[in-house]
Amino acid sequence: MDVNGDLVHGAMLTAVDVDGSTRQTGLLGALSEAHRIRRLELPVHTMLPVVLRQLLLPIMFDALGVPRSRREWGERFRRGEFSEEELASLTQYLGPGRYGDRFRLFDAERPFAQVAELKALNGETKSAAQLVPSVASGNNVPLFSALSEADELLLTPGDALLWLLHVHCWDTASIKTGAEGDPQAKNGKTTGNPTGPLGQLGLIVPTGETLYETLLLNTPVLPDGLAAADRPQWAPDERPADLGCKSPAAPAWSERPASGLLDLLTFQARRVRLFTCETEQGMRVNRVIVSAGDRLARTPEYDPHTAWHHTAKPKKGQPHRRPRRHTSGRTAWQGLSTLLAMTLPEQGDGPYTSLLLRQIGDLQADRVLSERYPLGVETSGLEYGTQSAVVENAIGDDLPLPVNALLAQDKWLREALLECVDQADQVARALDGLNNDLRRASGGDSLPREKGSRPSAQFLHSLDRTMRRLLVGLRTVGADDDELLERVWLAWEQSVQIAADREAALLLAAAPPRAVVGRTVRSGDKEFVYRSGKADGVFRKKLAEILTRVAEERRATPKEVAAA
Structure with a gap:
């Protein structure tokens, strides 16, 4: 393992190939071999949308652009793999001449998805267990945990990467450590934090027979392409100054709307710093600082992965659509009435399915996607307790879904x-x-x-x-x-x-x-x-x-x- 934690070429992700074998790979390997990979081996259901949104999809969108028509989407899908030109673009994007140097987990100057030299006002660090909801930490005390807060949790670089991104997406709304350089921290802490952006959603992720197909199924068709001012979190210096976005590489944060799809997918809801130690097994992450990060003002309707609750006559100042969460204790098939809500309720209020499932229905109607395609759907969510400061339950399921059931007109x-x-x-x-x-x-x-x-x-x-x-x-x-x-x-x-x-x-x-x-x-x-x-x-x-x-x-x- 590179001491800098190279995400591009290092063994950060576990891939399960179509033949059932497993192997370790980096970002470039996962993308270039996506047509040979069945799925990624991930620790929990809530991790799939994290890896897609925070890593693979924004890299693909930014490097290759999104399809601007269903025909273009279909051409990519039928090819079944990235073309030589697309692979060249991805390689260049993740190379040292572009953004490759920004995908290093332990870089001294610009660690990925972190703030270099982040310091707590009290000078303390906390156990790496703060990143993992299933491990006892602070007020978050699961009923069944192999570790207590007194035990030291050592995370491999690959696991640390996954849980780092997981905390950006799903973190609880508990009090956060006050950071030096954060003008909004008081008395050594920051209060009033919302959960991570995904904690307010019921995630719906369509899946295919290979990782490549899954990536395409999670790619929206945008006739106008991506907004010019829309940049991922690893390129904050390219965002126009008039947007007023705080740099995710600095302690200060702000409450703001997403400036586009790339910004939304890679939203940095926390300011984090990982600390490492040397063990007999190699470098491990043992300590962490998690402080307040950007707060998403509102989930935009172009979020591709959530279903919605449509309100015909909302209260003043409220939108017509609000994200719909999954119900704890119910399987995904029990929620088919939401997954298959292809049109807005004709009368009154009701569910409205995700943008991506509606798009899949449209693609099948246009004969771009076969009616017998073996579509899968993974659902995930977290149920929070006491003022959303603790995790009460994790929700996760997957099921097959007939593509014909997504036809809005039939x-x-x-x-x-x-x-x-x-x-x-x-x-x-x-x-x-x-x-x-x-x-x-x-x-x-x-x-x-x-x-x-x-x-x-x-x-x-x-x-x-x-x-x-x-x-x-x-x-x-x-x-x-x-x-x-x-x-x-x-x-x-x-x-x-x-x-x-x-x-x-x-x-x-x-x-x-x-x-x-x-x-x-x-x-x-x-x-x-x-x-x-x-x-x-x-x-x-x-x-x-x-x-x-x-x-x-x-x-x-x-x-x-x-x-x-």
């Missing part, structure tokens, strides 16, 4: 998928209702809302593999395959029925004998009778109303047997 497949999700949700609620009725029949009370262990959670978990198989299978269903779609739909309902029967049987078996006799509960002038048999009957009736194809098949079967 709703047939999208509506079928959303009905499947709605059926699962309705059956889950019916199971919770059965559980509450059995609790009442046994002499207890229903579970308080959003508390306790509910059968719906286990039921939805049991459907996860089935839903993913369904999504993969629907990639091959065309717009005129009504009969095939109906068979797939029936198979889905049968799977839901089996899972629901299994969970219901467990609930009924666990009910005590007195639930058979039940009890009568008076509420005002009305009396309600709760018995296990009645509860089961109500549940079966609801299932028949939800899973109509299975119910119809069952009604038809006795007639067919009689006729035979």
Whole structure:
């Protein structure tokens, strides 16, 4: 490893090739071999958007420009790899004559994504654990952590790079160390910090079969190209002075809007400095200073990776669209109503999917992208606790997604998928209702809302593999395959029925004998009778109303047997 921590050629990233083998590579290697790389090996789900936004995408956009038409995008995508001219441009961009010298993690004068000679007002440094949300540090004390704050965390240069960029994107809103040279630091600290920019979003990252395809799928088509004043964080000296942007290489910071896509992707939300030590295994990062950095005034609507909540009549001073976060405890397929919200709500408020998923739908409609392309989607987010000063939970999932479901003008497949999700949700609620009725029949009370262990959670978990198989299978269903779609739909309902029967049987078996006799509960002038048999009957009736194809098949079967 170069003592300067060379990101361009050093072994900073772990790549998984299409043949399954893994290797260490630098930025130039990852880009030039992107067509041979299946994916990057990253420690957590929240890291993929970090590496794409803070490194690979802005380098590619700035070196090559963004496609200005769907046709140009399609030409790049169909080629499947960077052309010789593009590779030459990337090599020159990351060479010593351009920006190569600015991609050194431990450079004495210009360390990457850091402030050289950054000093805390109290003269102290903190453990490198401050960069890693899953490790105990300060007020952030995870329930399960292999290390305590007293333990020393030693990060390899590659891991230090990833967690450095992660803190720029996802850091908590806790009090930050006051830095020398920061006029807004008071009493040795800075308060009022927001979370990192990605902490306010629900990230949606489309993925392809290779890293190259993933890069293209995350590339927006911009007819006017990039703004002339838009520069990435490693080129702050090229930003026009009238923008009023503070240099991310200095302790001072400001609250400001993003000046363009490159600025947004590489936004420096913290001022950081890494400290190294020598170990038997080589150079390691053991200490760090994390102080306040730039505050993004508002997430712009051209952010490519978040879904939105559209408000038809916002309050004064508020935008029509605000970033939409993922819901903790729900799988990605349970949020398909947001992922597949291809058009603005016709009436009132509602979700609106990400710019990139809308673009993929448009590309398929123009036959630029195949309707059977094996598109994947990775979702990620963080759930913060107490004044967003601690991390409560990490949200991450990935799922296959039929490209045809993203067609704005053709709703047939999208509506079928959303009905499947709605059926699962309705059956889950019916199971919770059965559980509450059995609790009442046994002499207890229903579970308080959003508390306790509910059968719906286990039921939805049991459907996860089935839903993913369904999504993969629907990639091959065309717009005129009504009969095939109906068979797939029936198979889905049968799977839901089996899972629901299994969970219901467990609930009924666990009910005590007195639930058979039940009890009568008076509420005002009305009396309600709760018995296990009645509860089961109500549940079966609801299932028949939800899973109509299975119910119809069952009604038809006795007639067919009689006729035979």
